[in-house]
Amino acid sequence: MSHWMITGASRGIGLELARQLAIAGEQVTASRRAGSRHEPLEAALAPAGSRGRSLVFDTRNEAQIRIAATQVHDPVDVLIANAGAYGPERQSALDMDFPGVLDLLDTNALGPLRVAQAFLPLIRRGARPRIVFMSSVLGSMALGGTFNVGYRASKAALNKIAQCLADELKPEGISVVSMHPGWVRTDMGGPNATLSVEESAYSLIRVIEGLTISDTRRYLDYRGSDIDW
DSSP: OOEEEESSOSSHHHHHHHHHHHHTTOEEEEEEOTTSOSHHHHHHHGGGGGGEEEEEOOTTOHHHHHHHHHTOOSOOSEEEEOOOOOOOSOBSSSSBOHHHHHHHHIIIIIHHHHHHHHHHHHHHTSSSOEEEEEOOGGGOTTOOOOSOHHHHHHHHHHHHHHHHHHHHHGGGTOEEEEEEOOSBSSTTTOTTOSBOHHHHHHHHHHHHHTOOGGGTTOEEETTSOBOOO
16 A cells, blocks of 8 residues: 555546545545645545545645644655646737736746755655656657647646656655646546546556656656657
């Protein structure tokens, strides 16, 4: 049994990851933001019994995260920094909602790092510790396109943070990767996406289970295939 921590687990991929891991008998700690519905997450964690618990914090709020970290005492084997947002409507290179995109960068790029730093003492105690930043193929600098510039930039920034954190933690045996969950039928992905949330979560878990320190600094999709940075 491993201890998995998942942020942004009130809905979508995070919620489904928590559900599948709880059913599999893993220890699961999952977070949601204040104001989000608590019932779906509590139901998802129910199969884990006493091995499942939820935390409440906003990844933009360092104080909230630090307080939440003091409430967890068991070593964390896997941290999945999944909480994120898609951002404002106006985010093209020609028409940018600058305050909205600044908030998006705070959420998508700095939020995961805040969580990783706060929970690092517990991750250091984990068995084969792994940190997974939920990115997107849209964060690849090798990918063309002009839409959703703010979202792309936030994920590209997250990828660079993942690289730097991987280099910092490699001597300690902690693996850090960025992952693309696929185009998933969630509120963010929309109804025309190619993957169900169940398929994406199942595949992500299988890949994450197999990660070792030799995989650190990789940028992977949900099948375990490398993406160009």
